[in-house]
Amino acid sequence: MAMRQTPLTCSGAPMLRQGDTGDWIGTFLGHKGAVWGATLNTDATKAATAAADFTAKVWDAVSGDELITLAHKHIVKSVDFTQDSNYLLTGGQDKLLRIYDLSKPEAEPDVVSGHTSGIKKALWSSDDKQILSADDKTVRLWDRSTMTEVKALNVAMSVSSMEYVPEGQILVITYGKTIAFHSAETLEQIKSFEAPATINSASLHPAKECLVAGGEDFKLYKYDYNTGEELESYKGHFGPIHCVRFSPDGELYASGSEDGTLRLWQTTVGKTYGLWKCVVPEEENAEAAKARTTLPGTAEEEIGNALNCQFQLS
């Protein structure tokens, strides 16, 4: 059986969709405010969401049931599972990082303070031994066992997104028109690229050959990671793009936009994968020609204001 991947999208209510086809699996109902962050655990059996209703919730991603509600003192922006799914990291407007033991959800979480403005993203790194967190102007690295700050990085402009790539310990940060790559261990910059417009999100291909980025000019840009050369730009969205993410196998990437759609793009156009069917010209007949779409390499679905998307192998 081929790999099944399931991306998570945030709209009015967070939805779970099949990664390779985009088919809807279910909707998580329960939050009373905008959902700012969503994530799946390693085997896509659990989901966690962060919302403006001051709670983070943990869900059963198979039955759709709400498992745990974690009350916070302000809007929660980011959630991340450890690889063993036993701990949940949360961060939000109250400027505190919280680590919850999911086997004891009633217990008080470990709290890490130090940020001076609202936390936008918080991620486990280095095999869950460290934590990376970003607020408006800084990216900080914390040691989990001592709960202290190891390093801080000042960023020139407001951080719009941050992603961690375990293979190679790379941190992908976007701010302004910049897409920057830093070492996740030292926070030293490896390289950076400038895009033609303000970028809200970027994703590195698993093989680190290329990266995709999207932002305020509604376009998706593909760059060669090694040379920095802009390879392609794709039009399709009718609103600013807020999130792009490659699938774990790198065969497709998803983009979420203010236009209310989530779009799936093929990395190698013309390949048969998911819902894309490579049609050899000799096999065409009149019926097949009518069924073809005119948009190269995209499949789209209206789902609501898509702010966040993430893939998980299952």
Added chain:
Amino acid sequence: MPVPVPVGVLRLPRGPDGCSRGFSPTSPRFQALLGGREEEVGAAQEARAALRQRYLRGLAAARGRPTHFSLRAGVRVDAVFGAADVEAVAFQVDALRTPLGVEAAALLRCTDVLAFSFLLD
């Protein structure tokens, strides 16, 4: 650079079906990951189905028969059972005998009915 060729798509992604929240227990994903619980789910569902069927047959059997209703606050009345609505919000009865006289047709609120009984031939 070669001109990009439009790519065929088998279909568009399926969207939410509007009424349910999804996570269908009959989907292959659910079966694969939670299929182990199927036996108890199956047995409970069968029990539910059997009880529901018995309830519906009971209502059907009551139709047209003189029925005795025990209502709240110790009220007891006799009537001829007519019908029940889909959600069992009300029972329609004929010839309802009340202290004020006999009502040709009436509705009894199900929430007021504690029990009712009738004789089978």
